[in-house]
Amino acid sequence: MHEWALAEAVISTAIKVAKKEKFKKITKIKIKIGELQQIDIDTFEFLLKEIIGTNALVKKTKLQIDKEKGLLKCNVCSNKWDFKEVIKNLNEEYGEAIHFVPEVAHIYTRCPKCGSPDFKIVEGRGVLIETVEGLR
Amino acid sequence: MHEWALAEAVISTAIKVAKKEKFKKITKIKIKIGELQQIDIDTFEFLLKEIIGTNALVKKTKLQIDKEKGLLKCNVCSNKWDFKEVIKNLNEEYGEAIHFVPEVAHIYTRCPKCGSPDFKIVEGRGVLIETVEGLR
Amino acid sequence: MDPRLTIIDKRLEKIKRLIAVGGGKGGIGKSLTASTLALSLSNAGYKVGLLDLDFCSPSAHTILGIKGVYPEEEKGIIPPEIYGIRFMSIIYYTEDNPSPLRGIDISNTIIELLAITQWGELDFLIIDMPPGIGDSILDTIRLMKRVEFLIVTTQSKIALATVKKVLQLLTELKIPIIGILENMKLARASHTEEQLKEFNVPFWGTIKFDENLEDSLGDVNKLSKTDFSQHINKIVKEIKCKN
Amino acid sequence: MDPRLTIIDKRLEKIKRLIAVGGGKGGIGKSLTASTLALSLSNAGYKVGLLDLDFCSPSAHTILGIKGVYPEEEKGIIPPEIYGIRFMSIIYYTEDNPSPLRGIDISNTIIELLAITQWGELDFLIIDMPPGIGDSILDTIRLMKRVEFLIVTTQSKIALATVKKVLQLLTELKIPIIGILENMKLARASHTEEQLKEFNVPFWGTIKFDENLEDSLGDVNKLSKTDFSQHINKIVKEIKCKN
Numbered sequence: 001m002h003e004w005a006l007a008e009a010v011i012s013t014a015i016k017v018a019k020k021e022k023f024k025k026i027t028k029i030k031i032k033i034g035e036l037q038q039i040d041i042d043t044f045e046f047l048l049k050e051i052i053g054t055n056a057l058v059k060k061t062k063l064q065i066d067k068e069k070g071l072l073k074c075n076v077c078s079n080k081w082d083f084k085e086v087i088k089n090l091n092e093e094y095g096e097a098i099h100f101v102p103e104v105a106h107i108y109t110r111c112p113k114c115g116s117p118d119f120k121i122v123e124g125r126g127v128l129i130e131t132v133e134g135l136r
Numbered sequence: 137m138h139e140w141a142l143a144e145a146v147i148s149t150a151i152k153v154a155k156k157e158k159f160k161k162i163t164k165i166k167i168k169i170g171e172l173q174q175i176d177i178d179t180f181e182f183l184l185k186e187i188i189g190t191n192a193l194v195k196k197t198k199l200q201i202d203k204e205k206g207l208l209k210c211n212v213c214s215n216k217w218d219f220k221e222v223i224k225n226l227n228e229e230y231g232e233a234i235h236f237v238p239e240v241a242h243i244y245t246r247c248p249k250c251g252s253p254d255f256k257i258v259e260g261r262g263v264l265i266e267t268v269e270g271l272r
Numbered sequence: 273m274d275p276r277l278t279i280i281d282k283r284l285e286k287i288k289r290l291i292a293v294g295g296g297k298g299g300i301g302k303s304l305t306a307s308t309l310a311l312s313l314s315n316a317g318y319k320v321g322l323l324d325l326d327f328c329s330p331s332a333h334t335i336l337g338i339k340g341v342y343p344e345e346e347k348g349i350i351p352p353e354i355y356g357i358r359f360m361s362i363i364y365y366t367e368d369n370p371s372p373l374r375g376i377d378i379s380n381t382i383i384e385l386l387a388i389t390q391w392g393e394l395d396f397l398i399i400d401m402p403p404g405i406g407d408s409i410l411d412t413i414r415l416m417k418r419v420e421f422l423i424v425t426t427q428s429k430i431a432l433a434t435v436k437k438v439l440q441l442l443t444e445l446k447i448p449i450i451g452i453l454e455n456m457k458l459a460r461a462s463h464t465e466e467q468l469k470e471f472n473v474p475f476w477g478t479i480k481f482d483e484n485l486e487d488s489l490g491d492v493n494k495l496s497k498t499d500f501s502q503h504i505n506k507i508v509k510e511i512k513c514k515n
Numbered sequence: 516m517d518p519r520l521t522i523i524d525k526r527l528e529k530i531k532r533l534i535a536v537g538g539g540k541g542g543i544g545k546s547l548t549a550s551t552l553a554l555s556l557s558n559a560g561y562k563v564g565l566l567d568l569d570f571c572s573p574s575a576h577t578i579l580g581i582k583g584v585y586p587e588e589e590k591g592i593i594p595p596e597i598y599g600i601r602f603m604s605i606i607y608y609t610e611d612n613p614s615p616l617r618g619i620d621i622s623n624t625i626i627e628l629l630a631i632t633q634w635g636e637l638d639f640l641i642i643d644m645p646p647g648i649g650d651s652i653l654d655t656i657r658l659m660k661r662v663e664f665l666i667v668t669t670q671s672k673i674a675l676a677t678v679k680k681v682l683q684l685l686t687e688l689k690i691p692i693i694g695i696l697e698n699m700k701l702a703r704a705s706h707t708e709e710q711l712k713e714f715n716v717p718f719w720g721t722i723k724f725d726e727n728l729e730d731s732l733g734d735v736n737k738l739s740k741t742d743f744s745q746h747i748n749k750i751v752k753e754i755k756c757k758n
């Protein structure tokens with residue numbers, strides 16, 4: 001459960017935003033989880049709630065967690081592809097490495113069109129906070 | 137007049153686009169020139185026309201050249217600033233170096249708020265083609 | 273918003289000192305210095321971590337002969353402890369494969385590792401820097417706010433030209449530089465100390481070029497007996513775990 | 516749309532061969548090899564260009580003793596010619612200042628230099644690569660489509676580990692590798708040729724570690740008399756300007 005560290009990062013960041021915005025309560029945190037990181041949404045929600053615990057600022061916060069498609073684009077041939085197609089045939093060990101550090105996709109996968117490791121992770125890399133909403 | 141090389145790149149690219157799009161004539165090329173590169177628009181237009189010469193594909197093309205503000209953003213303190221403010225007090229020699237290679241702005245200028253050389257050139261770096269329009 | 277950036281301070285909060293071993297130029301002995309420094313500090317009884325930030329040429333594991341270990345997952349990543357050193361490296365995820373990472377990927381990898389690694393309490397975190405003054409050094413400065421640098425150089429004018437640039441940059445940015453170490457000294461006279469005097473950084477002495485050093489790579493017992501390690505041991509006596 | 520990308524092929528079109536000197540690891544002698552190779556090819560009567568792509572530690576000008584020259588502006592940038600070598604380096608724009616460039620900036624600088632430099636007709640363009648397998652090597656491969664690599668290594672297991680990764684990557688991408696050069700050989704036995712045999716790349720011999728090489732840096736006359744240059748001269752006899 002290394003995802004605990006990322007869940008803690010999400011809650012810490014939301015609290016930091018709340019302090020800056022002078023929120024008395026955080027009503028909603030919108031989170032995107034990129035497919036490269038292959039984090040189970042239910043698990044992540046469970047961890048977020050565990051970390052929130054009894055913290056009054058976030059206790060009743062609605063957690064919206066959406067998947068973000070893993071979109072890759074080749075710097076050599078401009079081809080774009082979906083990480084979902086990659087993961088289907090990916091050795092489990094490599095998938096696990098990408099789960100920890102999404103950038104190692106450059107090591108274990110290639111552009112399906114031209115074979116290059118030189119591609120951009122356009123979206124769907126990892127955990128992002130889209131919005132933090134609250135009441136002042 | 138090193139800008140000739142960049143003007144040639146613009147016309148070559150427009151012709152390449154025209155061939156791909158099967159244009160018989162290019163009617164308009166919309167160009168943006170970023171302020172970091174400090175290229176005079178009239179000069180650039182003159183060079184473009186010189187390169188176009190009698191090439192039928194581009195001879196009657198309308199050239200729209202707009203300036204793009206040089207926007208920089210600090211990776212350390214998130215401060216954003218305008219390159220126009222920088223250039224006012226910049227040693228001429230440094231400005232000339234940035235004219236050739238805009239990235240050397242990281243050598244001769246700093247974030248005005250925190251003093252860091254670690255900033256992003258968000259926009260206004262150099263010469264870009266926005267659109268190439270044509271008739272089939 | 274990138275939530276990882278907020279949590280890094282917390283991940284590093286129980287580390288007393290962060291020392292990055294740099295110099296800008298490649299092949300001057302940064303990795304050997306970082307590795308033996310971590311080893312020597314650990315032998316001196318300190319709690320030590322070692323973070324290899326050279327993702328293209330990770331070398332600390334080769335120098336210390338570390339293999340077959342892997343981090344544990346527990347509220348993040350817990351680096352395995354070898355010779356008393358908590359050791360973190362990209363090799364756990366890349367193994368021996370080439371890692372063609374552009375700057376943006378290097379930056380993201382550094383951020384990820386710093387966000388998920390649970391170092392716990394440490395007296396020292398030693399950071400082995402790659403060559404260059406690009407993403408790695410800029411992120412080290414940006415994300416590890418208390419970082420101090422130990423600078424390695426050789427007497428060659430090629431190395432000195434680069435080391436001067438690194439010293440100039442760190443000085444301008446007011447990053448503490450704890451010392452300059454001259455490595456691979458040859459029989460010919462050297463003017464390194466003199467040439468770097470203007471930077472007002474303590475000169476931590478000279479390590480000779482050692483024809484036989486290669487034999488000790490990968491074997492910590494042999495490594496500790498080299499003149500290189502002996503010199504580092506002397507330095508360690510002068511370093512305090514609270515700055 | 517970035518217009519610069521379209522014009523690069525044209526800028527390189529009158530160059531017969533492009534040879535990048537790489538190896539992944541720093542401090543193995545890439546710059547010394549690239550510089551003496553350019554010099555030797557020029558002395559052999561070829562038209563030669565030298566492009567220093569190490570923006571953090573540009574060294575070719577230090578090795579060849581080039582200073583006080585600057586490109587001319589004429590439909591782009593015309594590199595100054597010294598010892599018959601058309602020489603292009605970031606130093607014209609950075610001078611001796613530290614260049615804190617992230618990967619994206621390195622990439623943009625390479626693209627800009629390739630788009631504006633008017634090399635004219637050349638038999639050889641020699642490219643001095645920085646360490647790493649990041650933006651510089653990826654852009655070299657992407658933008659200079661006919662590039663071939665000359666790989667430098669030392670006998671150290673630290674260098675070999677990285678060089679193997681570079682060879683693996685280039686082989687996978689079907690980039691021609693014209694030779695492997697072993698540099699800085701010490702008295703101890705070396706198994707470099709054997710260890711890299713699997714890559715099926717011509718082994719271009721071994722250059723000994725030379726205690727006195729440093730004295731020749733910056734002076735092309737002295738440089739041409741070193742064993743290093745002599746070895747490169749022998750290699751040059753085997754290289755043809757049309758592949």
Ligand SMILES: Nc1ncnc2c1ncn2[C@@H]1O[C@H](COP(=O)(O)OP(=O)(O)O)[C@@H](O)[C@H]1O
Binds near residue numbers: 485672673
């Ligand atoms: N004092 C020394 N004597 C001989 N060889 C050395 C010495 N210091 C380092 N080396 C060797 O030089 C090479 C580069 O050292 P390394 O620590 O990998 O440098 P860097 O991390 O700066 O690239 C390695 O092969 C290493 O074994």
Ligand SMILES: Nc1ncnc2c1ncn2[C@@H]1O[C@H](COP(=O)(O)OP(=O)(O)O)[C@@H](O)[C@H]1O
Binds near residue numbers: 728
């Ligand atoms: N054969 C050799 N004998 C002694 N010193 C060498 C030899 N080859 C290179 N050097 C020295 O090693 C250092 C690194 O060489 P350099 O060409 O800058 O390597 P790189 O470009 O791979 O970083 C320089 O100080 C150089 O003078």
Ligand SMILES: [Mg+2]
Binds near residue numbers: 001002099
């Ligand atoms: Mg897991």
Ligand SMILES: [Mg+2]
Binds near residue numbers: 137138235
């Ligand atoms: Mg001008």
Ligand SMILES: [Mg+2]
Binds near residue numbers: 303326329400
């Ligand atoms: Mg190293």
Ligand SMILES: [Mg+2]
Binds near residue numbers: 574643644
């Ligand atoms: Mg070099």
Ligand code: NI
Binds near residue numbers: 002099345
């Ligand atoms: Ni996990």
Ligand code: NI
Binds near residue numbers: 137138139235588
């Ligand atoms: Ni100009």
Ligand SMILES: [Zn+2]
Binds near residue numbers: 115
């Ligand atoms: Zn591709």
Ligand SMILES: [Zn+2]
Binds near residue numbers: 215
């Ligand atoms: Zn700032």
